[in-house]
Amino acid sequence: MVTKEAVSKWLDAMTDIYLENQKYLTELDSAIGDGDHGNNMARGFKKVREKLPELQEKDIGGLLKGVGMTLMSTVGGASGPLYGTFYMRAGGAVDGKEELDLADVVALFDAGLGGVVSRGRAELGDKTMIDALTPAVEALKAAQEAGQSVEEALQAAAAAAEQGMKDTAPLQARKGRASYLGERSIGHQDPGSTSTYFMMKTASENLT
Amino acid sequence: MVTKEAVSKWLDAMTDIYLENQKYLTELDSAIGDGDHGNNMARGFKKVREKLPELQEKDIGGLLKGVGMTLMSTVGGASGPLYGTFYMRAGGAVDGKEELDLADVVALFDAGLGGVVSRGRAELGDKTMIDALTPAVEALKAAQEAGQSVEEALQAAAAAAEQGMKDTAPLQARKGRASYLGERSIGHQDPGSTSTYFMMKTASENLT
Amino acid sequence: MKKLINAVDDVVKEQLEGMEMAHGDMLAVNYEPFFVYRKDAPVSGKVAVISGGGSGHEPMHGGFVGMGMLDAACPGAVFTSPTPDQMYEAAKKVNSGAGVLNLVKNYTGDVLNFETAAELAHGDGIPVQNILIDDDASVKDSLYTAGRRGVGTTVIAEKIVGGAAEDGYDLDKLADLARKVNMYGRSMGIALSGASVPGADKPLFELSDEEFEFGIGIHGEPGRVRQAMKSADEITEMMVAAILDDEAYTRTVREWDREKGEWEEKELTDEPFASGQDVILFVNSMGGTPVSELYAVYRKAAMILKDRGFNVVRNLVGPYITSLEMQGASITIVRADEEILKYWDAPVKTPGLRWGG
Amino acid sequence: MKKLINAVDDVVKEQLEGMEMAHGDMLAVNYEPFFVYRKDAPVSGKVAVISGGGSGHEPMHGGFVGMGMLDAACPGAVFTSPTPDQMYEAAKKVNSGAGVLNLVKNYTGDVLNFETAAELAHGDGIPVQNILIDDDASVKDSLYTAGRRGVGTTVIAEKIVGGAAEDGYDLDKLADLARKVNMYGRSMGIALSGASVPGADKPLFELSDEEFEFGIGIHGEPGRVRQAMKSADEITEMMVAAILDDEAYTRTVREWDREKGEWEEKELTDEPFASGQDVILFVNSMGGTPVSELYAVYRKAAMILKDRGFNVVRNLVGPYITSLEMQGASITIVRADEEILKYWDAPVKTPGLRWGG
Numbered sequence A, B: 001m002v003t004k005e006a007v008s009k010w011l012d013a014m015t016d017i018y019l020e021n022q023k024y025l026t027e028l029d030s031a032i033g034d035g036d037h038g039n040n041m042a043r044g045f046k047k048v049r050e051k052l053p054e055l056q057e058k059d060i061g062g063l064l065k066g067v068g069m070t071l072m073s074t075v076g077g078a079s080g081p082l083y084g085t086f087y088m089r090a091g092g093a094v095d096g097k098e099e100l101d102l103a104d105v106v107a108l109f110d111a112g113l114g115g116v117v118s119r120g121r122a123e124l125g126d127k128t129m130i131d132a133l134t135p136a137v138e139a140l141k142a143a144q145e146a147g148q149s150v151e152e153a154l155q156a157a158a159a160a161a162e163q164g165m166k167d168t169a170p171l172q173a174r175k176g177r178a179s180y181l182g183e184r185s186i187g188h189q190d191p192g193s194t195s196t197y198f199m200m201k202t203a204s205e206n207l208t
Numbered sequence C, D: 001m002k003k004l005i006n007a008v009d010d011v012v013k014e015q016l017e018g019m020e021m022a023h024g025d026m027l028a029v030n031y032e033p034f035f036v037y038r039k040d041a042p043v044s045g046k047v048a049v050i051s052g053g054g055s056g057h058e059p060m061h062g063g064f065v066g067m068g069m070l071d072a073a074c075p076g077a078v079f080t081s082p083t084p085d086q087m088y089e090a091a092k093k094v095n096s097g098a099g100v101l102n103l104v105k106n107y108t109g110d111v112l113n114f115e116t117a118a119e120l121a122h123g124d125g126i127p128v129q130n131i132l133i134d135d136d137a138s139v140k141d142s143l144y145t146a147g148r149r150g151v152g153t154t155v156i157a158e159k160i161v162g163g164a165a166e167d168g169y170d171l172d173k174l175a176d177l178a179r180k181v182n183m184y185g186r187s188m189g190i191a192l193s194g195a196s197v198p199g200a201d202k203p204l205f206e207l208s209d210e211e212f213e214f215g216i217g218i219h220g221e222p223g224r225v226r227q228a229m230k231s232a233d234e235i236t237e238m239m240v241a242a243i244l245d246d247e248a249y250t251r252t253v254r255e256w257d258r259e260k261g262e263w264e265e266k267e268l269t270d271e272p273f274a275s276g277q278d279v280i281l282f283v284n285s286m287g288g289t290p291v292s293e294l295y296a297v298y299r300k301a302a303m304i305l306k307d308r309g310f311n312v313v314r315n316l317v318g319p320y321i322t323s324l325e326m327q328g329a330s331i332t333i334v335r336a337d338e339e340i341l342k343y344w345d346a347p348v349k350t351p352g353l354r355w356g357g
Ligand SMILES: Nc1ncnc2c1ncn2[C@@H]1O[C@H](COP(=O)(O)OP(=O)(O)O)[C@@H](O)[C@H]1O
Pocket: A029, A033, A034, A036, A037, A040, A041, A076, A077, A078, A079, A080, A082, A116, A120, A121, A122, A127, A128, A129, A130, A175, A176, A177, A190, A191, A192, A193, C080, C081, C108, C109
């Protein structure tokens, strides 16, 4: 079972990884966007870290919804409402819970993905965070069907996200700022899919 | 005797020398001014060349006054009214003449110098064109007293102007734009004294 | 990348403080969350007009807050869309009861954040509508992109919609006018240099002394093509041709259905320009290009328009929608009719645009 | 050095053409010789106000031609004073019989050319006076320099003198007001980058990413000292201190004696600023610095003025007296009294400055 402490550890690890990779994400965004994705994620998760003590008072659903609200009102840009919606929906899927089993974990990420799709209306292959998130959720579902552990499932999801992220490089962007570059977006990895991979990677290392 | 043709040749040679040295004069002005002295002189004398056929109809006095009017209305900046006044006064000193003897030549440059001083109110050593023009006029007067030829007198004047020009380098400017640099103007040769030296040099080569 | 700033994190806040200190007669600033609002808001009976977007485009939008233009402007971080709480709090502050019209530049971030804000305002019983500005003719295909970006027409729309709001238009009529101005306007931009966000150690893109970027947005995004540097006349010809020869443009936008409380998709088609039309010609600096150079561009643009049978009936020349210190310019042409001209000419009193009254 | 220009020799002419095409409702342009004049000049019974100087400082001066400000502006080549025939022809065009006041920035070239022009106008029976603007506090000593340069106070003086001329001041009263505004104003400027004149292959001075130039003029002249780059607050403190702590400044100016038809020397002394005074605070961009950064400077300047007991009663923030695309800013502080405020507030309708009326 995944405890609330594990979820907090995950959020903490995510803050670290976004701060460590602020420059890297921003560089990816400079190549095909406006060079702020790293700053956006760092600004958002610094605020999450600041609020964590207070948010931890709630159950896991409330905690994640609090994260969503925080990102929504500090990140801005495209990724702010998208990740904001992700965590709000993810929290909604595990409302009232103090612990999560694999079914809860799957529901959490699946609901988050649904939120991102309904807000951003991107399709698979548009070269967005969806391209990392969708295979990750599929991997979680496959692992669940195969009767694997939470740990195994999240490891498979992180690997799928990483592959999805890498697979964005050859794509031509059709959503977000990168779409304005037309063919010039080809050959660059999408920054949002990269921040999503970091989310899945830290999940696999902490949600145990 | 200096003929009107010689005066025309002088104006023509001056046009050439200012066009050839447009960049050089501008560079001198960039160091301690606003980087336009070469352009100003070139603009003015291109117009002089254009008007020369028409101006040549007049006597030498009228010709030089026409040059002054032309410079006055095409050069602008500090050098426009200064050289404009120079040639207007110089022309006034030889009104009605079709030929010049040494006394006329001395009177011409002396009157020009007087015009520059009364317009610009600079003193010797202020690091301006005065610093080349004053010794040149003094040399002319000395040559006249020593009973030299026009050619010898103008050669002495050109040499004196050159020395005066070089001697501006160690001076601190007290007039014109260069004065705003304070001590930073020291070590640079004054652009206006350089254009004055070109005037005297071409005079010595053509007013024969 | 030298700038007149203090700590990078304080840039937006301090610029807002300076604005409030300089223009306290016209506007005030809310600091948590950030929004600039009309000193006398809410104006009784008037629909409130709100806009917003990333900072770095000044005077847009904060400089357009005041009588006859915006009731509130919501600045995000530099080049980053603002967050929904800003627009939501601003709406609550400036709504007089007649509702709020949000003018939203079409960037994914702006659209998503303004949509969330509209949902929140609606939840509070505030009549609300979002109208998209998407006039950047450098973006060709709406199917394979996030659609045309909102650029120069935003300034023109804020002025005209602001004038009509002052004159008592209700929310639906105002939304119709805003949609029309947007559909009548098209823009093209070029850059001679890149812009660098505060704290960055290099510009977002770099151009050599021999090239310029054609078809740029206003966020330091690189444009569509990089070309060998040309004369002002040639560059202006390229820009004007791109606007006048632009074909019909169709896309699907989302507007708010206040009855159902949900987003409604609408297909809109902008007709191409046609000879004989009256137009407003707006020549804009990207920030680092001085107004003197804009006049060279204006000259050629006006000549081409005249040659092609258009009547330039109004104009605007200056730095109004900028991209930090980027050197470059944009041209916006907006077809004008009687209603548009009436509200273009209406008095306006803001730090950035001021006439009449 | 990329610019939006065509042939270097046509730069000024084409910019004037663009200006005339854009602002034909307010002004017209004479092309041989160059001057911009008020559409409705000569204005019956009104003293005409003329200014001029090198091009490259736009909107000054051409952008200030119109109701309530200048009757004519005479642009020289870029960074080069205009020639006397321009001011002389302009004077003949705009003189209504009430005479002409020339506002002359103190640069050797401007002074000499305007003096010649005044002599020519006088010769034609036009009542004329030249008033010098010499407000640049970065120039310390009038004995060992050509005296203080005319910078930001020029804009303020053109507005106030233009307002008073509109109100019927006669030539002598107008000259007194112009002299007073100049003596009440002081400025300081800094640059973050150099400017390059059209056609030049490099800027007039170059600054590394780690330094700025303190005490610059508006012609791309290098300043007095080069320093390590600092924060906006620190730079603003240096500029404001240089202005407020500047001591009494004495110099000899030449004004025209219309009776005698000759130049008369006058010794003038500007008093230092004193706590408790009302002031106009003008924060200006040198061209390449966007208005957003000016607000950071304005914020700190206004705070310092308040701390030191001054009342900022009016302000102006934007690119008004520029140096091509130079990045940098200047601060001008002008002591204000009732007469000055009356004519600052008076309506003005020019391309560059517009309010009221
Ligand atoms: N419509 C969309 N749906 C899903 N993800 C999107 C969409 N548009 C953009 N993104 C993601 O957002 C990322 C950019 O985020 P960010 O740089 O923070 O915002 P902005 O583009 O507003 O500057 C892109 O790399 C992409 O993965």
